[in-house]
Amino acid sequence: MASTSHRVLISGATVVSMDEVLGVIENAQLVIEGDRIVSLSSEPSAAPVLAADEVIDARGFIAMPGFINAHMHTWQTALRGVASNWTLQEYFRWMHAGLATRFAPADVYIGTLAGALNQLNCGTTTLVDWCHNNPTPAHTDAAVDALERSGIRAAFFHGSPKPGPKPGQAPFWEVRHPRKEVERLLAQPRFGDERLLSVGMAVLGPHYSTLDVALADFRLARELNLTASMHQGGGPARAPDGWVVLEREGLLGPHINIVHGNDLSDAQLDRFVAAGVSFSITPENEMTQGHGHPIIGRLRHRGVAASIGVDLESGLSGEMFTAARMALGHQRSLDNEAFRRAAATFDSVIPPTSTIRTVEALRWATVEGARMLGQIDRIGTITPGKQADLVLVDARLPNMQPLHDPINAALMQTSLANIDSVMVAGRWRKRGGRLVDERQAVLDPETWLVPLRESGRRLAAAMNLSGVQKNSQ
Structure with a gap:
C-alpha cells in the first residue's frame, strides 16, 4: 500500500469516472492520497498543486478506472x-x-x-x-x-x-x-x-x-x-x-x-x-x-x-x-x-x-467486475473515497485523434499502445508505457520472460508425450 503521506495530483485529464453521478469530467483535477482517491473536480486550484508530492500533467490523456x-x-x-x-x-x-x-x-x-x-x-x-x-x-x-x-x-x-x-x-x-x-x-x-x-x-x-x-x-x-x-x-x-x-x-x-x-x-x-x-x-x-x-x-x-x-x-x-x-x-x-x-x-x-x-460495455469491464467481487464500494469507478485503481490512456496518439467522445474512444479506439500508465492502490505499476516496481524502477521484462520461455518450451514438448499435436496448420 502507498504511504498515506504521498499525494499525487493528476491534472488536466479527461476523467471517464464510470460513476453514475460524476460522469465524464474534462480538464479534471484528480487528487490521490496514499491508496485512495480524495478529490475529483473540474476546478483548477493552486492548493492541490502546492500540497502534492507528485504532479502529473495529463492533458491529452483519458483517466479511467482500471x-x-x-x-x-x-x-x-x-x-x-x-x-x-x-x-x-x-x-x-x-x-x-x-x-x-x-x-x-x-x-x-x-x-x-x-x-x-x-x-x-x-x-x-x-x-x-x-x-x-x-x-x-x-x-x-x-x-x-x-x-x-x-x-x-x-x-x-x-x-x-x-x-x-x-x-x-x-x-x-x-x-x-x-x-x-x-x-x-x-x-x-x-x-x-x-x-x-x-x-x-x-x-x-x-x-x-x-x-x-x-x-x-x-x-x-x-x-x-x-x-x-x-x-x-x-x-x-x-x-x-x-x-x-x-x-x-x-x-x-x-x-x-x-x-x-x-x-x-x-x-x-x-x-x-x-x-x-x-x-x-x-x-x-x-x-x-x-x-x-x-x-x-x-x-x-x-x-x-x-x-x-x-x-x-x-x-x-x-x-x-x-x-x-x-x-x-x-x-x-x-x-x-x-x-x-x-x-x-x-x-x-x-x-x-x-x-x-x-458506456454499458465499459461497465461490464469495470463496474460489474467490482460488483461480482462484492467490492463495488472500493473499486470499479473513479470516485472520491475509493481505492486509486486507474489507467491513463494516451489519447494524443494518432489512433485516437481527433477525440470527440471520450467514452467511445476509451472502449473502441484504445489499444495496448495507448495504455501509458496504470495505478493500483495509489502506486504506479506502469508509467510512461513501461512496467515499474513499487520503488518506481523500470522492470526488465527478461527477468520473467526467460523463465517463462523455458517453462513454455518444456510444457509444449510434453504435448508429444501426451499424444497431443499442434493443429495450427
Whole structure:
C-alpha cells in the first residue's frame, strides 16, 4: 500500500469516472492520497498543486478506472497460443487431462507472474485468478506468491485440478473442495479486506460434480462467507437436478458466481436472477471453443449486467478492451439480426438505433467486475473515497485523434499502445508505457520472460508425450 503521506495530483485529464453521478469530467483535477482517491473536480486550484508530492500533467490523456478481469486461468500463460484452434472438448482432453498434469509449482509461479504483469500492462488493475491447476499446496502458494509479487489487485479463486480418472482414485467430480486448503489461505495475513489479495472458491458446481460434492462445496462457501464461482455448461451436467436441490436448500445468493452459462434455460436464468446470482462472461472464448452464444443479451432482458473476462491466454489475447468490444459487437449483431427477422419490409431491416451503448460495455469491464467481487464500494469507478485503481490512456496518439467522445474512444479506439500508465492502490505499476516496481524502477521484462520461455518450451514438448499435436496448420 502507498504511504498515506504521498499525494499525487493528476491534472488536466479527461476523467471517464464510470460513476453514475460524476460522469465524464474534462480538464479534471484528480487528487490521490496514499491508496485512495480524495478529490475529483473540474476546478483548477493552486492548493492541490502546492500540497502534492507528485504532479502529473495529463492533458491529452483519458483517466479511467482500471479494467477488472473477472475470469482468467493465469497459470496457462506459458502456453500462449497453444490452444487457439482447440474446441472445448480438445481443451478438456489436452489441457486438463494432459498438459496440466505436467506443471510443477515453478511453472504455475512463472505463468501467473507473467500473466499478472501482462494484465497490468494491458490496463487491468484487478484480476480474478481462477486457479484450477493446484494439485498441491506448493502449487497454490506459487500462484499466490506470483500475484503478490506482481502488485496487481487480485481475487485468488482457489480451484482444483481436473485430470483424467486413474485406477484406485476417485475421479475429480467426486472430490469435495479441500476445506483445509481454503482455511489455510484465509489464515494468511496477506489476504484481507484492506489488502490487495482476497480469496474466493473456484468450485466444480453441479454441472461438473456430483450432487453431494456440490452441496458440500456450496455449504462451505456460505460458512466461510466466500464467493463460490463455477463453470456452467459444456456438455451434460453430472448432477442434472443439482440446481433445483441447491435452490431448495437455500444455498443460492449474490455470493454464487456463474461463469459462461450459455445453455441455461430461460426458466433457470429467471431463478438465478431472482436469487441474486452473479454472472461472468468470457465472450471471445465462448464463441471460439463452442460454448454457444454469450448470454449478455439474455441477462440484459432481465435487468442484469454481467462482468466479463478474457479466460485464458493459452488461446486468446489477454486484453480486456478486446473482450469488451467482442461482447458489445456480438450482442449488437444478435439484436440486429432479431430486428431484421421481425422486420415487416425490406426497407425496415436496419434498426433505428443501437441497442447497447458503449458506456454499458465499459461497465461490464469495470463496474460489474467490482460488483461480482462484492467490492463495488472500493473499486470499479473513479470516485472520491475509493481505492486509486486507474489507467491513463494516451489519447494524443494518432489512433485516437481527433477525440470527440471520450467514452467511445476509451472502449473502441484504445489499444495496448495507448495504455501509458496504470495505478493500483495509489502506486504506479506502469508509467510512461513501461512496467515499474513499487520503488518506481523500470522492470526488465527478461527477468520473467526467460523463465517463462523455458517453462513454455518444456510444457509444449510434453504435448508429444501426451499424444497431443499442434493443429495450427
